[in-house]
Amino acid sequence: MRTWIESWPVYRQLTGGDPLGRGTASRSSETERWRARTRNADGVTKSVCPFCAVGCGQNVYTEGGRVTQIEGDPDSPISRGRLCPKGSSSLSLVTSPSRVTTVRYRRPHGTEWEDLDLDTAVDMIVDRVLETRRKTWQDTDPDGRHLRRTMGIASLGGATLDNEENYLMKKLYTALGAIQVENQARI
């Protein structure tokens, strides 16, 4: 049983073997009761925080196939185990009850959001892209020089896109003849 003075962390820091106050001096009866949130995890997968272009490393802990905790990856040479508040809360990206898991669509002049099935949404996007490309295609300039482009389609990517996604997007837009391809992370 600690005396009242021994329960004072500064006293233990000054008199014990923990002068920096990072170990036993900073522990209390409350912290002794704490248990790691990952203690029941049966799997851990290396991943990258999807929130911004820094790309901090994450360890994604799972239990029975479900994500139960996401923490900084100490093995990451970029972040060395650290996550900012956004990255630290990315578990809720997966588990939040307010997470949107269906395609949401608000049609022109509509006042309400509707649910669309994914195939319908993709078909609608394809129709719009093809129609826009056809209507805005520029084969040559006024002097007859080849352009072979459309200025009617542009892409502004988000910082949560990873290298591979950006690579595929650039290939797709270049194949479509779109030349305005940018990413928010560069702005």
Ligand code: SF4
């Ligand atoms: S943890 Fe923060 S700084 Fe790191 S990638 Fe995620 S959002 Fe960016």
